[in-house]
Amino acid sequence: MIEVSPNERAGAAPTATGPDDAKAASPVSLTNANQPKTPDAASIDGAELLNRIHAFADRFICYPSEQASISHVLWIAHAHLMNAWFSTPRLAVLSPEPGSGKSRVLEITALLVPNPLLSVLSTPAFILRRVSDQDNRPTVLYDEIDTIFGQPRGNEELRGMINAGYRRGATVGRCYMDKGKVLTEELETFAALAMGGLGNLPATIMSRSIVIRMRKRAAGESAERFQPRTHEPEADALKIQLADWAASIFSVAEVAQPVLPDCIADRGADVWGPLITVADLAGAAWPDAARIAATDAVLSAKASESPSLGAQLLADINTYFGDADRLTTADLLGKLLEDDEAPWGDLRGRRIDARKLAVMLREYGIRSCTIRMPNGTTPKGYKREEFHDAWKRYLPVSR
Structure with a gap:
């Protein structure tokens, strides 16, 4: 299942040691877990522990899916293994409507992660200062994130910090005054971070996130009422055992290199590598379950992904060219503006024109030129050959 290189730090794409090292001799069903125990770290079965955490969370949260x-x-x-990773995926708990259980997910998460910082409307400066203390690094849980990113101007400082903190070693520079002198400092941003909110988040954050899309409970769906005084001791026992288990597998986790599904590469490997490593080290049903969840998430994200404006322009031009080897700028603009549902009739209040078309295509190395038409005229236009490289790189393979 895994491949471990003791001379190489795997970082964002770590792996597993297999069932033997993960104590998976007696697989336990993910849905039939026992009550919490308090065994010594050496005797903790990772798969059985994750099963119990799964069962605990499932009592209070109506998840949209098993994945x-x-x-x-x-x-x-x-x-619990932050020092083993080179990158840490963000957890984005989103829903289209309030009352879908997002806050409950963060509340349960706060009971089980190390040094939780459950926050609403905290300033980027406050979070940055807390995170920069890497010896006491918090797990940041930011609820109602839509109140920040749902605004027209958003919050670029917070977005930059969330994006930068995804990788180990990233810092944010700051200036401060000391006895009349301007001094500089670099604050580290690496930390696990979960967010809850309505709608979507900026694309740069979504691409770094494990996304859970919550929904309102349907008729017949129910969840146990969470009562802190009753349930927190149970969560504390699980948290302590999870910390002990994490400490016992740390040296393997930091050099592990997971075998990832074929559809997961590049940033997807950074996002899912640590989680699949945890699953591989736990063993039993968890390695397969993790890869199914990762594959489902990556393929679903690709299927629902909206193309950039530039990619949509390339796709539309590909369609309008048909079998022609050249098109005049005027003809191309006319075809783009024929579709009332396309964005070309309203780009920030203006229709696309020859100048805007040229500017957008220049980003892909495509330029207009004087072309000779069958009737002998020589207007400005575009040759099909100019688009070949961009179409190959930025459009789906099927085109």
Whole structure:
């Protein structure tokens, strides 16, 4: 299942040691877990422990799918191994409507992760200062994130910090005054971070996130009422055991290199590598469950992904060219503006024109030129050959 290189730090794409090292001799069903125990660290069965965490969270949260619950448990476990990772996926708990259980997910998460910082409307400066203390690094849980990113101007400082903190070693520079002198400092931003909010988040954050899309409970769906005084001791026992288990597997986790599904590469490997490593080290049903969850999440994200404006322009031009080897600028603009549902009739209040078309295509190395038409005229236009490289790089393979 895994491949471990003791001379190489795997970082964002770590792996597993297999069932033997993960104590998976007696696999336990993910849905039939026992009550919490308090064994010594050496005797903790990682798979059985994750099963119990899964069962605990499932009592209070109506997950949209089994894959979502698996992802949540693995994200919680990965937060106990932060010094083993080169990158840490963000956890984005989103929904289209209020009252869908987002805050409950963060509340349960806060009970099980190390040094939780459950926050609403905290300033970027406050979070940055807390995170920069890497010896006492918090797990940041930011609720109602839509109140920040749902605004027209958003919050670029917070977005930059969230994006930068995804990788180990990233810093944010600050200036401060000391006895009349301007001094500089570099503050580290690496920390596990979960967010809850309505709608979507900026694309740069979504691409770094494990996304759980919550929804309102349907008729017949129910969740146990969470009562802190009753349930927090149970969560504390699980948290202590998870910390002990994480400490016992740390040296393997930091050099592990997971075998990832074929559809997961590049940033997807950074996002899912740590979670799949945790699953591999736990063993039993968890390695397969983690890969199913990862594959489902990556393929679903690709299917629902909206192309950039530039990619949409390339796709539309590809369609309008048909079998022609050249098109005049005027003809191309006319075809783009024929579709009332396309964005070309309203780009920030203006229709696309020859100048805007040229500017957008220049980003892809495509320029207009004087072309000779069959009737002998020589207007400005575009040759098909100019688009070949861009179409190959930025459009789906099927085109």
